[in-house]
Amino acid sequence: MTAVAVDERPVRRLAFSQKLSRWDVKFSPYLYISPFFILFAITGLFPLVYTAWVSVHEWNLIGGQGDFVGLDNFAFVLQQTPFWVALRNTFSIFLISAVPQVAFALVVAAVLDQNLRAKTFWRMGVLLPFVVAPVAVTLIFSNMFGDQYGLVNTLLGNVGISPIGWHSDALASHFAIATMVNFRWTGYTALILLAAMQAIPRDYYEAAAIDGAGPIRRFFSITIPQLRPTLIFVIITSTIGGLQIFDEPRLYDQFGQGGANSQWMTITLYLYNLGWGQLNFGRAAAVAWLLFLIIVLVGLINMALTRLIASSSGVTASQKRAVRRAERASASTEKEKVSA
């Protein structure tokens, strides 16, 4: 009877320690991830909102906040020719740097993927330019791209090509700046692609070789399709970086304003000229927000393309497995990038 009585008792309250362990299961993951979001709120979200606040006011770099002007700063910026020129330059430099960079990095990665002697030496070697500070790279390259006494024009002259106006012609200046970007980033991109390449199962290549596919065919029919997810990662990160390019154009000549005719003035440089040259922070903040919107827009386009590619590719089960493996590999390199 007593045993029955015990059974009839209402369920006793959970001990605190039990509660704790239940909370642990429920909330701990959020706690562990929270430092990132707290940090992001302080260093990312707050400035973003604050910049929006600045952009709807008259705001002097030194004098500080002035009158509320609504969207006047945005209207002013959008009516300025330099803003559109800056937009053109930014996209032009981005395209001239990103496209050849990824293509060349693919080739480098493919070569490094072969059975080379002293593998680590070569792999670290391609990363060397990345270690050099961007300022140093720019100073050296700007000198090489001097209009009258630069090394590049002298070399071109030796083979009978007339000197190129690296600082006067817009496209030539974009090319020169893209060269600096590529010099620094190609090795880095190549290593990410290499990591993904090594995750591709070797049996694919063997099977293809037995079927009579040559190295070129194997590269285009196996390597490239298997690299797709990693390529998308590389393209997205280089888009964000490319649209914010600043160091290289800033240091490309002695004044750092993007050229006498804004030949290589990028959006960030235009922002800098407004904020720090003309001391007009309201307008500079408006440009910062416009740039933010542009990057979000490009990000959305990137994403749409990604989905299109993902759904159009009919992959087999084993390929999927390989892709997952590649993901793991690229995820680890991504982590490296974040911590760097």
Next chain:
Amino acid sequence: MTLSRRTSATAAIAGAAAFALLATGCAGTADTAGSGGEPASADNPITLTVATFNDFGYTDELFAQYEAENPGVTIVHNRAATSNEARDNFFTKLGAGSGLADIEAVEVDWFAEMMQYSDRLADLSDDAVADRWVDWKTAAATDADGRLVAYGTDIGPEAVCYRADLFEAAGLPTDRTEVAELLEGDWDTYFGVGEEYVAATGQAWFDSAGATYQGMINQVEFAYEEADGTVIATENAEVEAIYTEVLENSATLSAKLGQWSDDWFAGLANGAFATMLCPGWMLGVIEGNAPEVEGWDIANVFPGGGGNWGGSYLTVPAQGQNIDEATKLAAWLTAPEQQLTAFAAAGTFPSQVDAYESETLTGATNPYFNDAPVGEILIDRSQAIDVAPFKSVKYFPINDAMQRALTRVDVDATHTIEESWQQWVDEVNSL
């Protein structure tokens, strides 16, 4: 790796936000004035930072001398390449309220812009230095409340520097007295002799339209602004006349090397041009960048009379931690004796009255410039200055845009004279 909608959106936002951070990072107010700080001694060592640009002539030995005389003081000297760079840095950190050096050098072109914020600089008034500088130099550095916020360093009386060896090759006189006679007159004379030189050699006469324009515009009292600050730049016929004249002559006479560019420095050394306008401080720039060249000389003459180009001040930002010690160092650096040392090192011509009496200055010669009596020449040139150009708050941005307009035609050759002028007018209107 397939990015989900959320991750790529977050990546985009995070990237953009990281940038937005840049824009707000320096928007704080700067009302926290630093304390005077304890006096330095061996027991209380302090470090003073001094930020200058181009070449002030402050050598390591000069600072070492001060450190030896003042135990406990360590001086760190930072040099920016151009005055533009120094200006950006100065205003950014003045606005941010921190980060400026204990002593900041300020150039005369953006001095008026800075004087708007004179309350953020330490008051340096002191009876001991009250009569140290030429009157106009001190007057410009005194704000509406009567606070002296900057100590004058140098002024820039202009002469003409020339390459004697290139003159000889062109059949022109090489002796500096004869060259002075040859160039005596207005700008037409200077350009006229240039035509002869170019006809004889096929080489360029001066470095760039921009530098030459700078010499001409500094002879105009009210170039861009009227005395009440009204901007008259785009309507001023005098400005347009100078602009057109210098560019028309540049077509044949200019080496088309943008001043301070890598090409320009290379041109200094390899004889790309035969003459250039030479304020005192330019002597150090030439010698420093073309040390092996023999042939640079300086003539006691300047087209259109006299002219002043540049010249600087030292300020002590109120945000600093060691204001008293910094003021002491600034006073020491701008004392006539030290300015004379700087003059010997870089040709920065003193703005201190007592220095003009000094043997060191009157008897100064410069072996690099073929033993030219530079002291005597520059004293003469400073007495020939009859216009003190009025520079108010918009002077720097307008002149900066003008330099770009000149570069578009002269160096880049992307625009005609008229197109470039129109673009400049648009830019000035949008300021």
